[in-house]
Amino acid sequence: xxxxxxxxxxxxxxxxxxxxxxxxxxxxxxxxxxxxxxxxxxxxxxxxxxxxxxxxxxxxxxxxxxxxxxxxxxxxxxxxxxxxxxxxxxxxxxxxxxxxxxxxxxxxxxxxxxxxxxxxxxxxxxxxxxxxxxxxxxxxxxxxxxxxxxxxxxxxxxxxxxxxxxxxxxxxxxxxxxxxxxxxxxxxxxxxxxxxxxxxxxxxxxxxxxxxxxxxxxxxxxxxxxxxxxxxxxxxxxxxxxxxxxxxxxxxxxxxxxxxxxxxxxxxxxxxxxxxxxxxxxxxxxxxxxxxxxxxxxxxxxxxxxxxxxxxxxxxxxxxxxxxxxxxxxxxxxxxxxxxxxxxxxxxxxxxxxxxxxxxxxxxxxxxxxxxxxxxx
Amino acid sequence: xxxxxxxxxxxxxxxxxxxxxxxxxxxxxxxxxxxxxxxxxxxxxxxxxxxxxxxxxxxxxxxxxxxxxxxxxxxxxxxxxxxxxxxxxxxxxxxxxxxxxxxxxxxxxxxxxxxxxxxxxxxxxxxxxxxxxxxxxxxxxxxxxxxxxxxxxxxxxxxxxxxxxxxxxxxxxxxxxxxxxxxxxxxxxxxxxxxxxxxxxxxxxxxxxxxxxxxxxxxxxxxxxxxxxxxxxxxxxxxxxxxxxxxxxxxxxxxxxxxxxxxxxxxxxxxxxxxxxxxxxxxxxxxxxxxxxx
Numbered sequence: 001x002x003x004x005x006x007x008x009x010x011x012x013x014x015x016x017x018x019x020x021x022x023x024x025x026x027x028x029x030x031x032x033x034x035x036x037x038x039x040x041x042x043x044x045x046x047x048x049x050x051x052x053x054x055x056x057x058x059x060x061x062x063x064x065x066x067x068x069x070x071x072x073x074x075x076x077x078x079x080x081x082x083x084x085x086x087x088x089x090x091x092x093x094x095x096x097x098x099x100x101x102x103x104x105x106x107x108x109x110x111x112x113x114x115x116x117x118x119x120x121x122x123x124x125x126x127x128x129x130x131x132x133x134x135x136x137x138x139x140x141x142x143x144x145x146x147x148x149x150x151x152x153x154x155x156x157x158x159x160x161x162x163x164x165x166x167x168x169x170x171x172x173x174x175x176x177x178x179x180x181x182x183x184x185x186x187x188x189x190x191x192x193x194x195x196x197x198x199x200x201x202x203x204x205x206x207x208x209x210x211x212x213x214x215x216x217x218x219x220x221x222x223x224x225x226x227x228x229x230x231x232x233x234x235x236x237x238x239x240x241x242x243x244x245x246x247x248x249x250x251x252x253x254x255x256x257x258x259x260x261x262x263x264x265x266x267x268x269x270x271x272x273x274x275x276x277x278x279x280x281x282x283x284x285x286x287x288x289x290x291x292x293x294x295x296x297x298x299x300x301x302x303x304x305x306x307x308x309x310x311x312x313x314x315x316x317x318x319x320x321x322x323x324x325x326x327x328x329x330x331x332x333x334x335x336x337x338x339x340x341x342x343x344x345x346x347x348x349x350x351x352x353x354x355x356x357x358x359x360x361x362x363x364x365x366x367x368x369x370x371x372x373x374x375x376x377x
Numbered sequence: 378x379x380x381x382x383x384x385x386x387x388x389x390x391x392x393x394x395x396x397x398x399x400x401x402x403x404x405x406x407x408x409x410x411x412x413x414x415x416x417x418x419x420x421x422x423x424x425x426x427x428x429x430x431x432x433x434x435x436x437x438x439x440x441x442x443x444x445x446x447x448x449x450x451x452x453x454x455x456x457x458x459x460x461x462x463x464x465x466x467x468x469x470x471x472x473x474x475x476x477x478x479x480x481x482x483x484x485x486x487x488x489x490x491x492x493x494x495x496x497x498x499x500x501x502x503x504x505x506x507x508x509x510x511x512x513x514x515x516x517x518x519x520x521x522x523x524x525x526x527x528x529x530x531x532x533x534x535x536x537x538x539x540x541x542x543x544x545x546x547x548x549x550x551x552x553x554x555x556x557x558x559x560x561x562x563x564x565x566x567x568x569x570x571x572x573x574x575x576x577x578x579x580x581x582x583x584x585x586x587x588x589x590x591x592x593x594x595x596x597x598x599x600x601x602x603x604x605x606x607x608x609x610x611x612x613x614x615x616x617x618x619x620x621x622x623x624x625x626x627x628x629x630x631x632x633x634x635x636x637x638x639x640x641x642x643x644x645x646x647x648x649x650x651x652x653x654x655x656x657x658x659x660x661x662x663x664x665x666x667x668x669x670x671x
Contacts, residue, residue, distance in 0.1 A: 239577035
């Protein structure tokens with residue numbers, strides 16, 4: 001910062017320069033007045049609209065709970081055409097962070113509905129809401145117990161011995177671990193925005209947690225609060241996510257559908273369950289901080305996870321502008337697995353855009369359905 | 378002014394050494410005299426005890442102790458407060474005043490060893506606890522230190538965020554100028570706002586990738602964790618004192634349940650294996666019988 005301007009000539013020069021810069025704002029006073037008036041009018045109308053919307057429905061595709069264990073529920077979505085035989089099945093292993101109904105946000109933005117239209121038999125794991133008694137659940141519980149039991153349940157219902165496993169984000173990492181530890185149970189593997197290398201240069205989230213005392217954090221909170229994670233994710237892009245996003249609400253005035261779409265996203269993004277302390281500590285310490293997954297140093301339930309034991313066909317879906325799981329963190333999967341049938345699908349957009357953007361709604365489920373049809377036999 | 382006495386010292390009953398105040402009841406109003414009665418009574422009681430110890434010291438010929446007892450009796454004589462006693466009281470008051478004055482300063486919990494070493498409140502928090510309440514003192518010391526450390530980290534982090542906002546505001550006029558030069562001047566408030574957002578994210582991206590910021594952020598979160606742990610320790614103490622369930626107790630129950638559940642699952646697994654093994658010979662012998670019959 002420059003020091004104080006003592007000289008009158010200096011002050012005049014700065015004022016003149018600033019005045020010049022201000023002239024570069026071609027803000028017409030009349031337009032300014034109209035802008036402010038419009039802002040006030042829209043804000044008032046928006047408040048009225050928000051008050052009139054009591055709730056929004058999310059995850060409306062019909063489904064049935066087919067297996068429960070502790071807080072977990074395994075859902076099977078009802079076929080679009082009950083008379084038609086079920087096609088290939090997928091077991092979706094979602095992340096523990098956020099709710100899985102993101103994949104069925106609304107009827108016209110539902111990856112699950114699109115898969116159902118293709119005849120895919122969709123199963124989804126809802127991990128539930130951990131409570132205080134769940135604080136000691138660790139990765140072994142999630143991979144070798146819950147996920148394994150869900151696979152058993154799907155196989156029993158389908159009369160099969162293997163599943164097509166779809167892992168989403170953190171669920172993708174868990175799915176990779178599961179496939180490595182239980183290779184005989186997985187026929188095909190689909191990973192979506194899945195972090196594999198947690199130490200890529202552009203992974204800001206990873207850099208932020210590198211020096212975190214996770215042990216103390218978990219000891220202090222027990223289960224790590226979902227709200228705490230929400231704040232953390234929002235601060236990755238604070239101006240956009242904490243300010244601009246709400247300014248765009250003004251653009252929804254006069255369009256109730258647009259407003260409800262926004263509110264569905266808003267509901268989902270802040271509907272974060274607490275993270276079981278032990279599992280969180282292991283995930284952050286072993287994967288984010290020590291990057292053990294790609295080093296073949298990750299042990300779960302006393303057994304070593306080795307990515308090179310994965311030989312199943314893999315479809316790796318990633319988002320080109322993902323700021324949470326950068327493409328490089330995901331695409332490197334190919335060099336660590338032994339699969340001879342490895343394919344990638346790049347989707348333009350961000351981490352969440354993969355599920356809610358208009359184009360992704362078509363590209364992703366269509367590709368998955370086609371890819372499975374060629375391999376599910 | 379007596380040596381060692383802070384100029385700001387302002388005890389009501391004291392003045393400088395040259396006009397030493399001799400405490401006598403006629404110099405105080407009745408209320409203060411009444412208040413002083415119990416102090417004097419206590420001092421006389423202590424004199425009595427010291428007298429007894431002094432006698433023992435004389436009998437046992439522990440001269441050093443005898444001298445110490447004599448000195449103490451002289452200092453604590455309510456009829457004649459010695460200058461030394463007055464100095465002690467003044468010093469203690471000064472210590473208290475310094476602690477209160479420094480309590481609001483961020484520098485209180487500086488990691489700078491020099492400032493930390495001279496800061497009286499810091500010294501008190503680092504003091505080795507003694508006495509029956511030492512464990513409680515430890516818990517409180519930990520909590521107060523954690524509180525101060527967290528506030529310091531938070532203030533530092535907020536300062537960093539403030540720098541980002543300042544940088545974003547500084548960048549806006551430059552961007553406006555650039556847009557004007559490109560023939561795309563800003564004409565609407567919304568455009569200006571969106572431009573500020575863009576500038577803000579760019580400024581933040583620079584800050585967010587700065588290792589110092591990353592360390593600062595982690596330090597703030599870690600300090601908050603330590604504060605919560607210190608708070609929990611206080612709460613646990615109070616709950617235990619009132620025979621109420623604590624988190625530690627619940628956790629031990631959860632862990633035992635977890636171990637039991639795992640053991641049950643293991644036994645069920647073994648039982649299933651045993652049953653499966655038993656079923657195989659039975660099925661085999663049944664198949665053999667049927668074959669023989671046919």
